[in-house]
Amino acid sequence: MELDASTQPGTPSYELAPKITAQKLAINVNPDDIDIQLTGGLVSKIANVLIPLIKSSVVPSIIDQVTTQAKTLIETTIDEDLKTYGNQQEIPFLSGVTADYAQLNGPTFTSDNVFQMGVNGTFFDAQDVQKPKVVPATFALRDASGKDAQAYLTDYTVVTALQASYQTGLDLDITYLLQTYLNLTVTTDVIG
DSSP states (O other), X not given: OEEEEEEEEOSSTTSEEEEEEEEEOOOOOOGGGOOOOOOSHHHHHSHHHHHHHIIIIIHHHHHHHHHHHHHHIIIIIIHHHHHHHSSEEEOXXXXXXXXXXXXXXXXXXXXXXXXXXXXXXXXXXXXXXXXXSSOOOOOOSXXXXXXXXXXXXXXXXXXXXXXXXXXXXXXXXXXHHHHHHHOOOOOHHHHO
C-alpha cells in the first residue's frame, strides 16, 4: 500500500486536517495457498475442473473488489472523518475544555527524506473562546542528531490546558480523572 499524506480544510474550515490518498494498493494471494473444498454428488465429480476455474477467475475478482473497496474506504470514509474530527476534540468531563491539534507544518518530507509534521497543541474553553495569554514556542520540528521518531510538547500546550481549565470556572477533580482514565493514583507523596 502506498499512501500520500496531505491536508484538507477541516472543522472549523479555517484549520487544516490530515488527508490520505491511496496511490497504490495491491493484494497478492498465491492460488496455491487457497484451499477450496466442494462436496456433494455431481459437484465432487467435477471438482478437479471447477476448483482451478474458481482459483483463476473468482478469487482475482474478489481481490479486485476488496482493493477497490479499501481505496474507497480510505479516500471517502477515513478522509471525511479526518476532516470532521481531525482538528479539535472536546475532552470529556472537563467542562468544555477542547484540544486543538490542527496541522500547522506539513506533512512534508525534508531534503534528507524524513517525514515531519507540526500540529497546533492549543487548549481552550469551548464555551468562552479567548486568545491564549502565552505565545507558542518556536522550534525546529526535528533534531537531525536525534532519534528516528521524535515528538515535542512545549510548556505552551500545558499552560493553555491549565488556563482553559481555570477559565471554565468549575472545579475539576484531577486526581479522580487521572485515576479513572490513566490508572494513575496521585498522592501527596507522589507530588512531593
